[in-house]
Amino acid sequence: MRPNALTPLFASMQSLSGIGPRLILLLKKCVNLPAGVSEPRVLDLLWHLPTGVIDRRAEPKVAEAVPGSIATLKVRVLKHKAPPRGKSRAPYKVLTEDDSGRLELVFFHAERKFIERQLPIGEERYVSGRVESYADHLQMSHPDYIVAPEARDDLPLLEPVYPLTAGLSGKVVQKATRQAVDLLPDFAEWEETAWLKARGWPNFTDALKRLHKPVDAGDVSPGGPPWQRLAYDELLAGQLALALVRQSFKSRPGRVVKGDGRIRAAIADALPFALTGSQRTAMLEIEADMNAPRRMLRLLQGDVGSGKTVVALLAMAIAVECGAQAAFMAPTEVLARQHLETIAPLAEKANLRIGLLTGREKGKIRQDLLARLAAGEIDILIGTHALFQADVIFKDLAFAVIDEQHRFGVHQRLSLQSKGNGSGTDVLVMTATPIPRTLVMTHYGDLDVSRLSEKPPGRKPIVTRKIPTDAIEKLIERLRVQLAEGAQIYWVCPLIESSEKSELAAAEERHAHLSQIFGKENVGLLHGAMADKAKDAAMEAFAQGQLKILVATTVIEVGVNVPNANIMVIEHAERFGLAQLHQLRGRVGRGTRESFCMLLYKAPLGETARQRLQMMEDSEDGFLIAEKDLELRGGGEVLGARQSGMPEFRMAGVANFEELLAAARDDARLVLTNDPKLAGPRGEALRTLLYLFDCDEAVRLFRAA
Ligand code: ADP
Ligand code: MG
Secondary structure, eight states: OOOGGGHHHHSBGGGSTTOOHHHHHHHHHHSOOOTTOOSOBHHHHHTSOOSEEEEOOOOOOGGGOOTTSEEEEEEEEEEEEOOOTTOTTSOEEEEEEOSSOEEEEEESSOOHHHHHHHSOTTOEEEEEEEOEEETTEEEEESOSEEEOGGGGGGSOSEEEEOOOOTTOOHHHHHHHHHHHHHTOOOOOOOSOHHHHHHHTOOOHHHHHHHHHSOSSGGGSSTTSHHHHHHHHHHHHHHHHHHHHHHHHHHHSOOOOOOOOSHHHHHHHHHOSSOOOHHHHHHHHHHHHHHHSSSOOEEEEEEOTTSOHHHHHHHHHHHHHHTTOEEEEEOSSHHHHHHHHHHHHHHHHHTTOOEEEEOTTOOHHHHHHHHHHHHTTOOSEEEESGGGGSTTOOOSOEEEEEEETGGGSOHHHHHHHHTTSOSSOOEEEEEEOSOOOHHHHHHHHOSOEEEEEOSOOTTOOOEEEEEEEGGGHHHHHHHHHHHHHTTOEEEEEOOOOTTOHHHHHHHHHHHHHHHHHHHOGGGEEEEOTTSOHHHHHHHHHHHHTTSOSEEEEOGGGGTTOOOTTEEEEEETTGGGSOHHHHHHHHTTSSOSSSOEEEEEEEOSSOOHHHHHHHHHHHHOOOHHHHHHHHHHHHOGGGGGGHHHHTOOOOSSTTOTTHHHHHHHHHHHHHHHHHHOTTOOSHHHHHHHHHHHHTTOHHHHHHHHHO
């Protein structure tokens, strides 16, 4: 059970005074909620970290205030100068002074009553804001703070600056966050004292206090002790959770899954190609895992187009050879269908019975399917997360493949496993995101890894070019030539921050534009808000070659296979993560035509952005690109985390990420070696840590075990 001390932190954010339903909606937009949490909690506000501070500590006399700087001034109110009648656009001015000089406070569109209340004539007030010189005098327009001398403590001399959204003011966030900080109890320390001392790190509660109520400008910085401490806590929580999942996974017995090879042989006969060396190696590794009497948990990493699907199919065949079933789960419906289409002809030749289950299979079709599944009349079930539904019961599930795992959470992985009949389902996780080694560690823990490092033979290089958006007309002329030669084009519309509607609008606009140039009948549109039928129809028309150009939002990101498509145009490429660009690019270069990837960007590019796009021009090696991305962006923000669905870090941006990660990994191992049940005093404290970073799924494993 969650320790009682944590209860106020897990209460809804609405429990804070001043936060009501309207603000919750705004806060939801800008705080970062972990997977599965829909109602923002006090805790989520604590993790909403400032990006910097406004320093209001300068308290000069009026005469000494430096124009252009932020200052806090103690002044006496002399008189109010309301705008003349009929001139409501003129500002409302309030003249103030101290014994050194005069300062005019200026308010535009002001509410007179409000100002009169805030600045009564004859009284003293602290005002804080930017001092400006105007004509021959000093002024401050719209002071950020106006407080009476007795309320001086309400004025933050170092004011944290928070990420905001339209309609949400920094003051509101500050006020709520200060309350949240005051709810923090003193926790029993979970980090080792010697380690904290060596690093000069504060305790957890103090670290959060210093981030939200900074006393030193360096407090709010990824290199500062509070940030470092919390980043380490987060990494340790993650490493510990993963180690616990793995420990529980491995501690339960697995089964020996050994096939006679007949189905694999039939599939191999039906394949129009021979396996690559790395496909063969991966198969041997998987086979050895399945043969062994323990649970398999293996990550198959392979760049887009490296041929993971065939490996998955052959591995599933092993399960079927020994009379059991296999499941193949894809992150999207489009992709599940595509897997079905790839697999179906091979399966038919090998006498495999396959089924499809997505959110769209309903009613009688679904019931029939489930009945056949339970009776063991389906060998391989392909689908989406619909496979997790409670009434999906296998007769004997021995093997599960999870494609593009980063879209699923750890608990979903565990839940698919539980669909086996108790004897332990082997799991193969596949990812096309070429995650650097250090990050495999963070996101997947200590699991076994097979890599498809070799591409199937005969692939032509994809010529990649970055092009400023201004040159779009020229690009269109070149595309015209290509289209005349039979090319097909994906046109990916930009990612627009935090507003799906405008993302759609941008795609629709581009679709209309290209339709005008290339003809309505040649240009299709694909986006997330479309009905499933319409999506399929558009994909199908493009695959069949009826559509020459497919304008899409990023829905095509994952795994779509149209070999004839040879040109990928990506708008606002600078907004995408490198891994995502790489994955999008992998949609082309699958056929015999020379392929191109055009990265449109809005000039001017910053240096990092330029280097990132240059990397795309220079390399097609996903692993190399990922390493470079890590280097350019730092660990917390790798892989366009938000866009690719990878778990994000609360404490992003630490430069010494890898060093901290390595330490956290070692620490987690040591902890579990000494105290596998987290039952000792440090173990107890660590459980609290797991809750604080929403890794409680791992804590629950103790009860399951
Ligand atoms: P991934 O899922 O890793 O992106 P796929 O499994 O979809 O890649 O494979 C991409 C394409 O390469 C498919 O058309 C597949 O048939 C083909 N392919 C897979 N393995 C080989 C191979 N060894 N030789 C030639 N083509 C292959
Ligand atoms: Mg694939």
